[in-house]
Amino acid sequence: MKIGELAKQTNCTVQSIRHYDKEGLISASARSEGNFRLYDKSTIDRLMFIKHCRSLDLSIIEIRQLLHLSDSPDERCEDINRMIDSHVIEVEQRISDLQSLRKQLKSLRNSCSDKRTVKECGILSNLSSHDCT
Amino acid sequence: MKIGELAKQTNCTVQSIRHYDKEGLISASARSEGNFRLYDKSTIDRLMFIKHCRSLDLSIIEIRQLLHLSDSPDERCEDINRMIDSHVIEVEQRISDLQSLRKQLKSLRNSCSDKRTVKECGILSNLSSHDCT
DNA sequence: TTTAAACTCTATACTAACAATAGAGTCAAG
DNA sequence: CTTGACTCTATTGTTAGTATAGAGTTTAAA
Numbered sequence: 363m364k365i366g367e368l369a370k371q372t373n374c375t376v377q378s379i380r381h382y383d384k385e386g387l388i389s390a391s392a393r394s395e396g397n398f399r400l401y402d403k404s405t406i407d408r409l410m411f412i413k414h415c416r417s418l419d420l421s422i423i424e425i426r427q428l429l430h431l432s433d434s435p436d437e438r439c440e441d442i443n444r445m446i447d448s449h450v451i452e453v454e455q456r457i458s459d460l461q462s463l464r465k466q467l468k469s470l471r472n473s474c475s476d477k478r479t480v481k482e483c484g485i486l487s488n489l490s491s492h493d494c495t
Numbered sequence: 496m497k498i499g500e501l502a503k504q505t506n507c508t509v510q511s512i513r514h515y516d517k518e519g520l521i522s523a524s525a526r527s528e529g530n531f532r533l534y535d536k537s538t539i540d541r542l543m544f545i546k547h548c549r550s551l552d553l554s555i556i557e558i559r560q561l562l563h564l565s566d567s568p569d570e571r572c573e574d575i576n577r578m579i580d581s582h583v584i585e586v587e588q589r590i591s592d593l594q595s596l597r598k599q600l601k602s603l604r605n606s607c608s609d610k611r612t613v614k615e616c617g618i619l620s621n622l623s624s625h626d627c628t
Numbered sequence: 629t630t631t632a633a634a635c636t637c638t639a640t641a642c643t644a645a646c647a648a649t650a651g652a653g654t655c656a657a658g
Numbered sequence: 659c660t661t662g663a664c665t666c667t668a669t670t671g672t673t674a675g676t677a678t679a680g681a682g683t684t685t686a687a688a
Contacts, residue, residue, distance in 0.1 A: 407623070411622055411623055414622050414623075415622060418596065418599060418600060418603070419596060428619065428622070431613050431619070432613060432619055434613055435612065435613050435614030436612055436613065436614065437612060437613045438609070438610065438611070438612055438613070439607060439609070439611050439612060439613045439615070439616035439618070439619070440609050440610075442607070442613070442616055442618050442619060443604070443607055443608075443609055443616075443618065446600060446603060446604045446618060447604065449600060450597065450600045450601060450604060453593055453596055453597050453600060454597060456593055457590060457593045457594060457597065460586055460589055460590045460593070461590060463551065463552060463586055464583065464586050464587060464590065466551060467551060467579060467582060467583045467586060468583060470551070470579060471576070471579045471580065471583060474572060474575070474576055475576075476571070476572070476573050476576055477571065477573075478571070478572050479568065479569050479570065479571055479572060480564055480565060480567055480568045480569065480570045480571070480572045480575070481568030481569065482572070483572035483575055483576075485572070485575050485576065485579060486561065486564070486565055486572070486575060489544055489547050489548060489561070490540070490544055490547075
């Protein structure tokens with residue numbers, strides 16, 4: 363299977379597959395005479411795994427760790443759990459940051475209506491005042 | 496005032512001031528004989544404005560627009576309002592994306608306890624299954 | 629058999645907003 | 659006059675790709 367076929371099967375772009383290849387997440391089982399990457403079917407699963415992880419916003423580094431761990435089936439899986447736990451914490455932190463940002467933006471927005479001129483604009487004058495609470 | 500002093504006054508790093516300078520958000524009123532940037536006091540205000548905008552996650556491009564608009568005090572301020580509105584929408588979209596991500600991660604995390612081995616790990620097996628709902 | 633389309637290759641630049649560094653020059657005090 | 663603190667420009671790195679350029683390969687039809 364060449365890279366275009368793999369891309370079709372997994373709904374990835376060719377470029378991102380090459381990217382994962384370069385990052386060492388997948389590897390071609392061989393190369394054709396003309397140096398084309400050749401993949402076997404198992405790469406489809408591996409790529410779906412990667413896609414699933416990326417959809418959860420796991421980084422390539424984290425995915426590499428997971429793939430590595432899955433090669434050590436008898437190890438204890440604490441590391442995996444810890445990784446997900448800290449990922450959840452990160453996401454929650456980002457959510458609360460964004461919520462506070464949203465609040466600030468909303469209140470900023472309330473300080474001006476359309477139909478004023480720039481010099482009367484409450485938004486600009488608010489942005490110009492120095493209290494960044 | 497040299498760049499280090501300006502940095503101290505505004506609690507910016509020297510690098511980021513140089514960055515804003517390069518991006519055209521601020522500019523040195525002059526250069527010393529030895530080519531050092533020299534700023535006047537009004538730059539402190541401008542930089543605080545920029546910091547305030549950045550704390551609201553406005554992009555440098557957006558800030559440039561705002562600074563430009565504030566030089567046209569008699570224009571109507573719809574553009575400013577529109578910018579903030581669309582920024583709020585973006586932030587709200589990101590929040591809801593992250594909330595759904597959080598939910599998925601939580602449910603993934605519930606699929607495994609510590610003390611199992613990697614081959615029994617519910618997280619890995621979940622990540623391996625193809626349904627990315 | 630040739631040629632054209634479709635595919636693939638590597639390498640590079642781009643995205644955002646800086647941070648970090650290298651290597652050089654400038655300035656102030658002792 | 660030298661030392662240390664400061665500044666300069668330019669380059670590289672960060673993330674996970676996307677988008678090229680320019681070249682080579684493969685496959686199908688003419």
